Each structure stands twice: as structure tokens, then as C-alpha cells.
Amino acid sequence: MTAEIIIIGDEILIGQVVDTNSADIARELDRIGISVNQILAIQDEKSDILRALKDAATRADVVVMSGGLGPTKDDVTKYTLCQFFDDIVVNNEEVLKHVEELFKKIKNTPLSDLNREQALVPSKATVLFNKYGTAPGLWMEQDKTVFIAVPGVPFEMKMMMEQQIIPKLKREFNRPFIYHKTLRTFGLGESALAERLEEWENNLPEKIKLAYLPNLGSVRLRLSGKGENEKELKEGIEKELTKLYPLIEDILSDNINEDDDITVTLNKLLISKKQFLSSAESCTGGEVAAQFTINPGASSCFKGGLVTYATHSKEELLKVPKKIIEEHSVVSGEVAEAMASNARDLFKSNYAISTTGNAGPKKGESDEEVGTVFIGIATPEKVFSKKYKFGKSREQVVKKTVNKAFELLLRELIKK
Amino acid sequence: MTAEIIIIGDEILIGQVVDTNSADIARELDRIGISVNQILAIQDEKSDILRALKDAATRADVVVMSGGLGPTKDDVTKYTLCQFFDDIVVNNEEVLKHVEELFKKIKNTPLSDLNREQALVPSKATVLFNKYGTAPGLWMEQDKTVFIAVPGVPFEMKMMMEQQIIPKLKREFNRPFIYHKTLRTFGLGESALAERLEEWENNLPEKIKLAYLPNLGSVRLRLSGKGENEKELKEGIEKELTKLYPLIEDILSDNINEDDDITVTLNKLLISKKQFLSSAESCTGGEVAAQFTINPGASSCFKGGLVTYATHSKEELLKVPKKIIEEHSVVSGEVAEAMASNARDLFKSNYAISTTGNAGPKKGESDEEVGTVFIGIATPEKVFSKKYKFGKSREQVVKKTVNKAFELLLRELIKK
Numbered sequence: 001m002t003a004e005i006i007i008i009g010d011e012i013l014i015g016q017v018v019d020t021n022s023a024d025i026a027r028e029l030d031r032i033g034i035s036v037n038q039i040l041a042i043q044d045e046k047s048d049i050l051r052a053l054k055d056a057a058t059r060a061d062v063v064v065m066s067g068g069l070g071p072t073k074d075d076v077t078k079y080t081l082c083q084f085f086d087d088i089v090v091n092n093e094e095v096l097k098h099v100e101e102l103f104k105k106i107k108n109t110p111l112s113d114l115n116r117e118q119a120l121v122p123s124k125a126t127v128l129f130n131k132y133g134t135a136p137g138l139w140m141e142q143d144k145t146v147f148i149a150v151p152g153v154p155f156e157m158k159m160m161m162e163q164q165i166i167p168k169l170k171r172e173f174n175r176p177f178i179y180h181k182t183l184r185t186f187g188l189g190e191s192a193l194a195e196r197l198e199e200w201e202n203n204l205p206e207k208i209k210l211a212y213l214p215n216l217g218s219v220r221l222r223l224s225g226k227g228e229n230e231k232e233l234k235e236g237i238e239k240e241l242t243k244l245y246p247l248i249e250d251i252l253s254d255n256i257n258e259d260d261d262i263t264v265t266l267n268k269l270l271i272s273k274k275q276f277l278s279s280a281e282s283c284t285g286g287e288v289a290a291q292f293t294i295n296p297g298a299s300s301c302f303k304g305g306l307v308t309y310a311t312h313s314k315e316e317l318l319k320v321p322k323k324i325i326e327e328h329s330v331v332s333g334e335v336a337e338a339m340a341s342n343a344r345d346l347f348k349s350n351y352a353i354s355t356t357g358n359a360g361p362k363k364g365e366s367d368e369e370v371g372t373v374f375i376g377i378a379t380p381e382k383v384f385s386k387k388y389k390f391g392k393s394r395e396q397v398v399k400k401t402v403n404k405a406f407e408l409l410l411r412e413l414i415k416k
Numbered sequence: 417m418t419a420e421i422i423i424i425g426d427e428i429l430i431g432q433v434v435d436t437n438s439a440d441i442a443r444e445l446d447r448i449g450i451s452v453n454q455i456l457a458i459q460d461e462k463s464d465i466l467r468a469l470k471d472a473a474t475r476a477d478v479v480v481m482s483g484g485l486g487p488t489k490d491d492v493t494k495y496t497l498c499q500f501f502d503d504i505v506v507n508n509e510e511v512l513k514h515v516e517e518l519f520k521k522i523k524n525t526p527l528s529d530l531n532r533e534q535a536l537v538p539s540k541a542t543v544l545f546n547k548y549g550t551a552p553g554l555w556m557e558q559d560k561t562v563f564i565a566v567p568g569v570p571f572e573m574k575m576m577m578e579q580q581i582i583p584k585l586k587r588e589f590n591r592p593f594i595y596h597k598t599l600r601t602f603g604l605g606e607s608a609l610a611e612r613l614e615e616w617e618n619n620l621p622e623k624i625k626l627a628y629l630p631n632l633g634s635v636r637l638r639l640s641g642k643g644e645n646e647k648e649l650k651e652g653i654e655k656e657l658t659k660l661y662p663l664i665e666d667i668l669s670d671n672i673n674e675d676d677d678i679t680v681t682l683n684k685l686l687i688s689k690k691q692f693l694s695s696a697e698s699c700t701g702g703e704v705a706a707q708f709t710i711n712p713g714a715s716s717c718f719k720g721g722l723v724t725y726a727t728h729s730k731e732e733l734l735k736v737p738k739k740i741i742e743e744h745s746v747v748s749g750e751v752a753e754a755m756a757s758n759a760r761d762l763f764k765s766n767y768a769i770s771t772t773g774n775a776g777p778k779k780g781e782s783d784e785e786v787g788t789v790f791i792g793i794a795t796p797e798k799v800f801s802k803k804y805k806f807g808k809s810r811e812q813v814v815k816k817t818v819n820k821a822f823e824l825l826l827r828e829l830i831k832k
Contacts (some may be wrong), residue, residue, distance in 0.1 A: 011629050013452045015443025016638070020434050022457070027431030036429045038464070039457040041438070046740075048454070071607035072628050073617065114607045132807075134607070153630075155534040175683025180430075191487035191530045191550070194608055201489065212488050213427050214569070222432070249609055279702075279723070285709025286695075286702030294776050296810055304729040307695070307721035309714065313763055316731075317720070333539040347729055361712050391548075396571055 001034045001175050006052050007041040008067035008077055009152060021066045021157055025150075033175035034062060035226070044068055049080040057145050062169065067152030069135035071114040077149055077377040078138070082122050084147075085140055089120040092127055092136070099134045132156045137164070177230040181237055182213075182222045183244075184262070185251040186407055190214045193221075193248075205236055213385050218262075218407065221248075224392055262406045263292050269413045270301035270351070275380075277409070278347035279305035280318055280339040282330075283357035283373060287402050303347040305323050308339070316343050331356050331366035333385035336376030340385070344378040351412070352378040353405045357390075359397040373401045377408050417450045417591050420476040422468050423457040424483035424493055425568060425635070427754035437573055441566075444577050451642070452479060460484055465496040473561050478585065483568030485551040487530040494554070499537050500563075501556055501606045505536040508543055508552070510662055515550045544580050548572045553580070593646040597653055598629075598638045599660075600678070601667040602823055606630045609637075610665075616659055621652055628718055634823065637664075678822045679708050685780050685829045686717035686767070691796075694763035694823070695721035696755040698746070699773035699789060703818050719763035724755070734758050747772050747782035749801035752792030760794040767828070768794040769821045772805075775813040789817045 005025050011017040013246065019041060026036040037060065042048040049068075056063045068077030082089060096119035103111045113310040118134045121127055128137030128148075138149040148165055150157045169175075185193065190212050194201075201210055207227050213220040223240060227233045244251070270277060279288045289305035292298055308314040311330055315322050320338045328334040339354035357373030358366060371392055376385040390400040421441050426432040435457060453476065459463040465484075471480045484493030498505060510536035519527045535549045537543055543565075544553030549572040554565040564581055566573045583639055585591075601609065605703040606628050610617075617626050623643050629636040639656060643649045661668070686693060695704045705721035724730040727746055731738050736754045744750040755770035771790030774782060787808055792801040802824065806816040 007455075009623075010627050011638075012439070013442055013455065014446045014640075015439040015441070016598075016629060018434065018436050018439040023428070023434045024430040025431070026429055030430045034647075036431075037459065039423075039429065041455040043453065052488065070628075070630075072610040074627060080431030112611050114611050155807070155809060191528060194488040195528050195530050209426075211426050211490060212486075213432065214486075222427075224430075281702075284706070285718075286721055286723065287710075287712065289702030289725075290700070290706040292815065293723070293725060294703075294811065298701065301717070301727060302701075302725050304725045305702055305723035306733075307702065307709070307723070309705075309709060309718050309720045310763070313720040317722075317762060346733060347726070369571075391571075393571060395710065398710065 001061045001173060002059065003029050003034045003036045003062040003064060004056045005036060005039040006049070006056065006063065006065040006153075007039065008044055008049060008065060009041070010043050010074070012041045013043055021152065021154055024154070024158055025064050025066065025161060028166055029062070029064070029169075030178060030285065032166060032170055033178045033226070034169065035178075044074045044076055046076050046080045046083070049077065050084060053080070053084050053147070057142065061145060061173075063145060064165075065147065065149045068138075068156055069149060069151050071118055071134065076122070078122065081125070081138065081140060081147065081149060085122060085124055085142060087122040087124045090120045090123045092119050094126060094129070095119040095121065095136050098129070102134060126327045128160055130156055130160060132159055134227070136234060139165075139168070176226050176228055177233055178224065178226050179230075179233050179237055180224045181221060181241060182220050183252060184218055184220050185248055186218050188219065188251050190219055193219055193251075197221075197247060199242070200240075200247060204240060208236060208240060218403070262403070262410060264295055266292070266314065266406060266410060266413065267295045267297040267301055269410075271297055273413070275351060276301055276303050276347075276349040278303045278343045278349035278352045280343035280352065280354040280376075281305060281307050282309060282314070282339070282355055283359040284355045284398050284401050284405075285309065287398055288353055288355065288405055291402060291406075303349040306346070314339065318346070329366040329368070331358055331368045331372060331374060333374050333376075333387060336374035336385040337378075337383045338376075340376030340378035341383045350380050351409060352376075353409055354378075354385075355399065355401050356407060359394045360392055361394060371397055373397065375401065375405045375408060377405075377412060379412050417477045417589060418475065419445050419450045419452045419478040419480060420472045421452060421455040422465070422472065422479065422481040423455065424460055424465060424481060424569075424636050425457070426459050426490070428457045428564050429459055437568065437570055440570070440574055441480050441482065441577060443480070444582055445480070445585075446594060448582060448586055449594040449642070450585065451594075460490045460492055462492050462496045462499070465493065466500060469496070469500050469563070473558065477561060477589075479561060480581075481563065481565045482573055485565060487534055487550065487552075492692060494536070494538065497554065497556060497563065501538060501540055501558060503538040503540045506539045508537045510545070511535040511537065511552050515544070515677060518550060529642060540781070544576055546572055546576060548575055552662060552826045555581075555584070592641065592642050592644055593649055594642050595646075595649050595653055596638060596640045598636050599664070599668060600634055600636050601664055602634050604635065604667050606635055609635055609667075612661060613637075613660070616656075616663060621654060623649065623651060623658060648651050670723060675704070678819070678826060680711055681828070682708070682822060682826060683711045683713040683717055685826075687713055689829070691767060691829075692717055692763075692765040694719045694759045694765035695767045696759035696768065696770040696792075697721060697723050698725060698730070698755070699775040700771045700814050700817050700821075701725065702768055704771065704813055704821055707818060707822075719765040722762070730755065734762070745782040745784070747774055747784045747788060747790060749790050749792075749803060752790035752801040753794075753799045754792075756792030756794035757799045758800055766796050767825060768792075769825055770794075770801075771817050771821060773804075773813065773817065775810045775817075776808055777810060787813055789813065791817065791821045791824060793821075795828050
């Protein structure tokens with residue numbers, strides 16, 4: 001079974017908004033064995049949408065469209081579907097009632113004609129009820145292709161996919177089995193890794209594909225297989241893994257849950273060891289804490305963090321001795337180590353991460369060149385720091401510093 | 417002039433990676449008057465890429481492809497371009513020298529055959545030199561359509577677009593003039609806003625389009641025009657703006673630089689008023705500080721922040737009286753206000769933002785239901801807090817809290 005995704009919205013095509021919906025939709029479909037062959041983003045134009053629908057119908061079993069279902073003039077998805085299916089819109093009482101209630105309860109504003117129009121749906125469509133907004137989703141079928149329209153608001157789309165569309169697809173269609181296994185490696189670039197794995201990769205069975213997913217200092221290896229026989233497929237991949245492990249033993253990060261984001265892995269490890277983390281950040285400005293705490297488990301393994309942007313707050317709040325700052329400058333290994341160990345003590349945590357550096361674009365209160373960063377790690381037994389040069393882009397420096405800090409912490413945690 | 421973007425990579429189609437490249441490329445092209453009509457993401461498969469190239473050639477003046485230029489087996493863009501252009505690869509000495517130097521200087525590993533292959537480029541291509549990586553970009557022309565291939569690594573792509581591709585496109589092509597003006601509004605939903613503006617919108621001249629860009633509590637209105645005559649177009653849009661302003665006066669956020677992200681606007685305002693901000697965060701876990709400090713100006717207007725995740729760190733580090741927490745619970749307006757005013761004092765700033773809430777999925781140490789958040793704002797004259805309910809998704813709660821906190825601060829700053 002194959003799918004195509006059509007994203008509708010001018011804001012995507014002028015680059016004002018990054019489309020995250022297609023990745024979310026693709027991930028959900030992929031998980032149930034429906035391969036997404038293409039993602040297309042087009043304007044809110046009837047003619048463009050019609051062309052995309054016609055093209056997709058010749059190739060895909062499932063077409064998911066996102067966007068253009070709102071109440072304003074530039075929302076044309078519903079009426080374009082009517083044209084494509086030679087259909088008319090009819091009023092849906094259930095949707096109307098829901099829209100009325102939503103406006104009464106949450107928005108506390110009277111219902112307008114534009115809002116009332118949200119209850120008009122193509123007569124041939126199965127309505128996908130939208131608990132969280134006014135635009136209903138639509139499910140329509142033609143010549144064995146299913147066309148599904150979901151709202152462009154990410155949260156409404158996600159809930160509709162999870163709660164209605166995925167279960168309905170699973171109920172109504174036979175799908176092949178898809179199995180992914182992802183391993184995270186550190187310290188070797190994509191090409192060096194590819195070279196090391198060349199012979200093994202050349203001998204992979206046809207049903208199993210390997211992908212390299214490089215991302216700032218780490219390369220994830222994704223093995224994926226697709227087939228009818230779940231057992232055979234899983235065994236095939238496990239067999240390849242036993243050949244792969246010895247080849248990458250020295251650069252493999254962990255084998256806990258390699259599909260997880262590194263912060264999820266850290267969360268799980270800390271909780272399982274009943275340990276707590278804290279942070280003291282300068283150049284990363286809170287990004288270490290923010291990325292770490294987005295995981296629901298964070299309250300069981302994160303005590304808190306300090307963002308000491310101004311030098312005096314390093315001294316006064318984090319109690320980094322003025323003397324160390326004066327002797328070694330604020331961007332130094334000594335300061336990073338003092339920050340990490342003081343954060344660990346202040347927050348009463350077991351581990352601490354610290355960052356200090358010049359993220360640029362201008363040099364700060366230190367002589368180190370832009371892009372120089374020191375990361376400090378405090379563990380129950382020791383404190384150390386490492387120096388890095390992460391280039392001249394501010395965003396890149398922050399990203400790379402955060403990733404590297406998590407990697408350093410992970411290496412400490414898996415030692416035990 | 418129209419453009420299409422082709423993103424190549426299996427990782428996009430299984431939803432493992434969110435494609436940010438297409439938005440970056442689209443934004444850059446749009447700025448110089450080249451409209452992007454579609455963005456297509458496809459697999460690393462020669463046949464798919466060939467089909468996409470053929471389709472795009474029938475419609476677009478410029479086709480930008482991103483991804484698939486790396487050294488591994490799944491990188492097929494270069495060889496597909498050869499097939500499409502009936503071309504062969506030749507060794508490029510300059511690229512080879514650069515790859516050799518890069519490996520010597522930065523990677524400190526010997527050059528492999530795979531890396532050496534990076535210097536092979538289609539003979540008909542103009543090479544776009546990649547200072548920051550090993551994969552060169554390619555510029556090829558056929559029947560008046562320009563095909564440009566850039567690396568998939570976001571930073572390398574961005575640098576190549578900014579430094580080489582955009583200047584070259586500007587030099588070699590006449591482009592129409594594009595003018596955007598974006599206004600940020602708060603407090604009115606998309607449909608209510610559309611209703612209010614209906615009459616004005618219906619009378620907009622044909623060359624000027626209006627788009628509604630809703631995003632968590634704010635709707636941005638984007639007016640855009642395209643034409644040959646820059647002066648006429650600008651005057652046309654300015655004329656429409658003078659009609660629009662009175663209609664939205666009460667909900668307009670500011671008129672500083674409406675295309676800016678709200679944190680950029682805040683940065684500029686604080687710096688111009690010589691004021692400093694600090695933060696004390698619980699449920700947002702550092703995201704307020706992180707989003708604020710990603711802007712280069714932050715060191716001139718941000719003192720620092722505390723992430724007090726554990727209750728005892730609110731008491732000990734932020735000096736929130738235990739009595740207030742016991743009486744009102746940790747998720748309360750009283751605690752939010754104490755956090756904001758203490759952060760302002762501790763960091764010696766003029767303004768402070770605080771957040772405390774239950775981001776979920778489980779209830780924390782408070783009786784308030786999941787999604788309940790209090791935001792505190794301290795200004796030089798006063799402290800206040802507001803209560804919100806932001807739903808059940810942890811990520812949404814964090815996002816909405818951060819956005820709302822910045823909005824509250826902005827409203828205080830523009831009062832003066």
C-alpha cells in the first residue's frame with residue numbers, strides 16, 4: 001500500500017511556516033505499513049489542488065491532504081474535493097451543533113455565517129469529527145483510492161490521525177509489515193562509516209534497506225524491511241544486526257531504544273538509576289534544560305537549571321569565584337567546571353551539565369574566537385570539561401553544543 | 417519567474433526528519449521575486465527523481481533540488497542529473513583539493529575513495545563550491561530551465577543559497593518585484609477576523625493578495641503583491657494598509673517589524689529602551705530563555721534565568737516563600753508573581769517572565785488540572801499574573817505558554 005501527502009497553503013510556499021504536518025502524517029502511516037512515496041506542497045489554488053488530486057489518484061492507494069479547511073476565503077480544499085468528486089456540499093447537523101457549542105463554551109463569541117459554513121461537507125464524504133476545532137476532516141473514496149482531508153492546525157491534525165484515521169485504515173485495509181531498527185553512532189562521519197560498512201551493506205538481502213541519517217556529530221543507521229511475513233522479516237533484520245554490531249561496537253552509543261531521541265534515552269537511564277540532573281547554561285541560553293524537560297519523565301530526573309547570561313549572575317547566583325573568571329576568562333574550562341559542580345550542588349542533583357562559550361556573531365567578554373565552547377560535566381565522582389569549536393553560525397553553535405553535552409552525559413551514564 | 421523545489425531523502429518520507437530546507441529555500445527565492453509553486457519530497461530513487469525533474473522542467477524556470485549529494489550508496493542525485501542531461505561525471509581538481517584539505521585540517525582522517533568521488537561532477541555543470549562540506553552544489557541549464565542541486569545538510573545548503581545561488585540568480589535573471597507586509601494581531605480568531613475584514617478584502621486590487629496565518633493565539637495578516645512596477649506596487653499596498661489599520665487598531669500588536677519573530681521584536685524594544693529581562697520557569701523548562709537568547713542581541717537585554725523544576729529549588733534558589741506555596745499550591749498566581757518579582761530582583765533586571773503550571777501528561781504537585789498554567793510578569797512598576805488553560809498536549813502547553821508570555825511582555829513594553 002502506498003500513500004501520498006498533499007500539503008495545501010501559501011504560507012508553506014513562501015517559507016513563512018515550516019511544514020511539520022507531513023512528517024507527522026508520514027510517521028503515522030509508515031508505522032502501520034503504508035509507505036509514503038511523495039509529499040507535495042502546493043498553493044491554495046483550486047487548479048493546483050485538482051491537478052495534484054488527479055496525479056495522486058493514478059499512483060496512490062491513500063491520499064492525505066492537510067490544510068485549506070478553515071473558514072476564510074483562501075480555504076478551498078472542501079470545494080475542490082466537491083469538484084473532483086462531482087459532488088455538492090450539504091449541512092451536517094452534528095458538526096453544526098459541535099461548532100455552536102465550541103463557540104459558546106470556549107470562544108464566547110456569537111456564531112457567524114462563516115463559522116456556520118464549517119458544517120457544510122461534501123455529500124459523499126464520511127465526516128471525521130474534529131473535537132478540538134471547527135473544521136471537520138473528510139474521508140472520500142474513488143476507484144479504490146482513499147482521499148482524506150485533515151485540518152492544517154497541527155494539533156487538530158495529529159489528534160484526528162491518531163484517534164480516527166489510523167484506526168480506520170487499520171480496520172479497512174490489509175497492510176504489509178514494516179520493521180525499522182535504528183542505531184545511533186558517534187564519532188565517525190557518514191563517508192567513513194559507509195566505507196567501514198561497505199561489504200556488509202553490499203550483501204544485505206533485497207528486502208532490507210540501510211539508510212544513513214547524519215545529524216550534528218552523530219550518524220544514525222536505519223535498517224528497514226518490508227514484507228508480508230512479520231516473523232521472517234524480524235528474524236532477517238536481527239540476523240543482519242548480529243553481523244553489524246561487531247563492525248560498529250566502538251562507536252555505538254547505546255542499545256536502549258535507538259529510535260528515541262537522545263533526551264528520552266537520558267531520561268530513561270537517569271530514572272532507572274534514580275539519579276537527577278541539573279544544568280548551568282551560558283551560551284545555550286536554556287536550550288539544554290528546555291530540550292531535556294520536554295519529555296514527560298523530566299520531573300522524575302531533572303531538578304532545575306540556571307541560565308547565567310550576564311557574567312555577574314555567574315558569580316552571584318552560581319557562585320563561580322570571581323578569581324577564576326578573571327584568571328581564565330568567562331569562556332574557559334575552569335569556569336565550565338565550576339559552573340557544572342556548583343549547579344550539581346545548588347540543585348542537589350547527581351549530575352550536571354554546563355555550557356559557556358561565544359555563540360557569536362560578536363565576541364563576548366572573552367578572547368576566545370566565535371564558536372568556541374566549553375562543556376562541563378559533573379558526575380557524583382568527578383567534574384571535567386571539554387573544548388569545542390562549532391563554527392560561526394549562532395544557531396549551529398547552540399544546537400551542536402546541546403547535542404554534544406547530551407552525548408557527553410550519555411557516555412558517562414552508560415559507563416556504569 | 418516560477419520555481420519548484422525537490423527534496424530528496426527517504427528520511428523525510430518516513431517522517432524521521434522534518435524538512436526545514438524547503439522553507440529556507442522558498443523564503444530566499446520569494447525575497448528576490450521568484451515564486452515557488454510547489455515543493456515535492458521524494459525518495460532517493462533514480463526513477464522518482466527523473467520523473468520529478470521531467471515534470472518540473474515543463475513548468476518551472478528554476479528547479480532547486482536538495483539532498484542526495486553525499487558520499488554514500490543512497491546518494492543518487494548527481495548520477496540522476498547526469499542521466500537527465502545525458503552527461504558524464506568528470507573530476508574537478510578544485511573540489512578534490514578542497515575535500516583533501518578539509519579531511520586533513522578538520523577531520524584528521526585519511527581520504528577514502530568514497531570521499532574522492534565527491535570531486536566527480538557532471539561535465540555540463542557549473543560547480544557551486546561548498547566551503548563547509550565535501551559535497552559541491554551543481555548548477556545546470558536546459559531549455560531555459562535552471563536546475564540547481566544543493567547539499568541536504570541545512571547549514572551547507574543555507575550558506576550556498578545565500579552566498580552563491582541567490583546572487584547568481586539576481587545577476588542572471590530579470591525578476592518581478594514582490595512586496596510583503598505582515599501585521600501581527602492578537603485576541604481574535606481567524607474566522608472572526610475574516611468576517612471583520614470581509615468588505616475590505618473583497619475590494620482588494622487584483623495584484624494584492626491577503627493571507628491569514630494563524631499561530632497559537634495570534635493571527636498574522638500578510639498582504640502581498642507582485643508586479644513589474646515597484647513604486648506602484650508599494651503605493652498600492654500602503655494605500656490598502658491605511659484602510660486596514662482602523663479596522664484592526666484594537667487587536668494590532670505593534671508596528672515595529674511585523675515580519676520579525678516576536679522575540680526579535682522584544683529584543684529590539686528592550687535594547688532601544690535600555691531595559692533587561694530575566695526569567696523564572698517551571699513548566700516551560702527553559703524554553704522562554706532559550707527562545708529569547710537565540711537572537712544575537714540577547715546579551716544586551718537578557719540577564720539570565722532560573723529553571724526551577726523541583727519545588728525545593730523554587731524555595732531555595734528563587735526564594736519563593738514556602739508559605740505561599742503551601743497556601744496556594746505551586747501552580748498558582750501567587751507563586752507565579754513571587755517567581756517573577758524574585759527573578760527580577762535576583763538577576764537585577766527590569767522585567768521578568770515567570771511560568772508555573774501542569775504541562776502534563778500527569779498532574780504534578782498541585783490540584784490544578786493538566787494544561788493549567790499561570791504566567792507572571794514583573795515590570796519596573798508592578799507584578800501581575802494570568803491563568804490559562806492550554807489543553808492536554810505537553811508540547812502544546814509549553815509552546816502556548818511561551819508564546820503567551822512573550823505576548824504579555826510585548827503588551828507591557830508597547831504601552832510606554
